[in-house]
């Protein structure tokens with residue numbers, strides 16, 4: 001098992017926000033966490049990557065990553081884990097980029113922080129990675145500023161950076177919801193393609209049960225900080241048990257009598 005979260009509880013200040021969450025994932029598997037806004041989805045993945053906001057605290061449970069309880073990590077161990085073994089993509093990863101520095105210089109700096117590559121080697125490797133994310137003219141993109149790219153292109157740069165070190169686990173927080181529907185589908189496909197090649201497991205947080213159904217092997221449905229349903233995605237989509245999951249599915253449009261979730 002790559003990752004095993006058991007009975008995870010998280011509080012912000014005195015308020016318990018997430019209670020007794022369990023999940024597990026093997027190498028290369030994709031798990032989606034769905035649920036309404038404020039149900040605690042982001043909090044769960046932030047806890048896994050050790051990056052809760054400072055008032056956030058894990059108050060119970062265990063997070064085993066490759067058999068080790070990461071909650072006992074030292075800051076140096078977190079540093080080693082983040083960026084190389086585990087990485088994160090946000091809703092607009094473009095926002096993470098420095099607006100007044102060219103993409104290439106930021107990408108090269110990121111690579112050299114975690115590896116002994118020379119500047120030239122890192123630049124070549126960065127360009128290759130941009131090409132894998134189907135970005136046209138990677139040489140030009142390296143010379144561009146973030147504002148010169150479209151939202152979809154910036155998001156691809158974000159995924160390319162996150163995937164550079166072939167992490168074992170990618171945490172993706174609403175990675176496509178800032179994009180238009182066509183670009184969403186493309187970015188999701190490219191992300192899956194690249195993860196499949198590297199056997200990277202993904203935990204994707206999305207409010208879109210359609211994206212979840214299309215991408216994931218396993219599904220967790222959260223409501224008010226608790227898991228109301230979890231299991232194989234196909235099983236849950238075809239035979240939802242909880243009233244809340246049924247509600248989420250009922251909101252997905254039907255095409256020709258079939259639920260459009262792909």
Ligand SMILES: Nc1ncnc2c1ncn2[C@@H]1O[C@H](COP(=O)(O)OP(=O)(O)OP(=O)(O)O)[C@@H](O)[C@H]1O
Nearest residue numbers: 012017036037038039040041042043044053055207
């Ligand atoms: N830094 C914080 N301090 C206090 N409360 C917070 C903080 N961050 C989030 N919360 C609260 O925790 C709850 C869960 O938030 P979280 O972002 O995990 O939910 P979510 O399901 O990811 O929602 P969304 O889909 O809107 O991103 C919310 O009620 C939110 O108000």
